[in-house]
Amino acid sequence: xxxFFRKKPKVYSKxxxxxxxxxxxxxxxxxxxxxxxxxGGKYYLSNxxxxxxVTIFSNDAVIRLTNTRDSVAEKYDKIFVDxxxxxxxxEKHRRMELVCDSITSSIEKMAERLHNTLIESNExxxxxxxxxEASKYNKSKRAN
Numbered sequence: 001x002x003x004f005f006r007k008k009p010k011v012y013s014k015x016x017x018x019x020x021x022x023x024x025x026x027x028x029x030x031x032x033x034x035x036x037x038x039x040g041g042k043y044y045l046s047n048x049x050x051x052x053x054v055t056i057f058s059n060d061a062v063i064r065l066t067n068t069r070d071s072v073a074e075k076y077d078k079i080f081v082d083x084x085x086x087x088x089x090x091e092k093h094r095r096m097e098l099v100c101d102s103i104t105s106s107i108e109k110m111a112e113r114l115h116n117t118l119i120e121s122n123e124x125x126x127x128x129x130x131x132x133e134a135s136k137y138n139k140s141k142r143a144n
Contacts, residue, residue, distance in 0.1 A: 010079050
């Protein structure tokens with residue numbers, strides 16, 4: 001009944017499809033660096049192996065693609081640029097989670113090693129105390 005209120009999915013142009021494809025393929029490569037200036041609304045993708053750079057100016061809805069031969073900067077539909085930024089931000093977040101998980105894992109392993117070392121040290125100390133007390137007991141028994 002109210003189908004005219006539903007937002008229709010955005011259909012990208014051929015160029016937008018290619019741009020989106022280029023960016024998603026770059027994001028799949030772990031060697032692609034993702035940097036951003038969120039206050040300035042600028043996002044940078046850089047892949048030195050492919051000699052490819054992408055700059056996204058979200059405030060102006062402009063995407064610049066640069067490789068060794070060409071550089072093109074075009075203004076695109078704001079919805080398209082927002083979709084591109086969503087993909088970039090999701091990948092950046094995924095990579096940050098991987099780093100955080102790795103750091104957390106390293107901290108857990110270090111804490112476990114320290115804990116085990118302390119347990120072993122305490123057990124050795126307890127054993128030494130037991131031996132010292134046992135030798136004192138034996139000496140006092142002999143004296144009687």
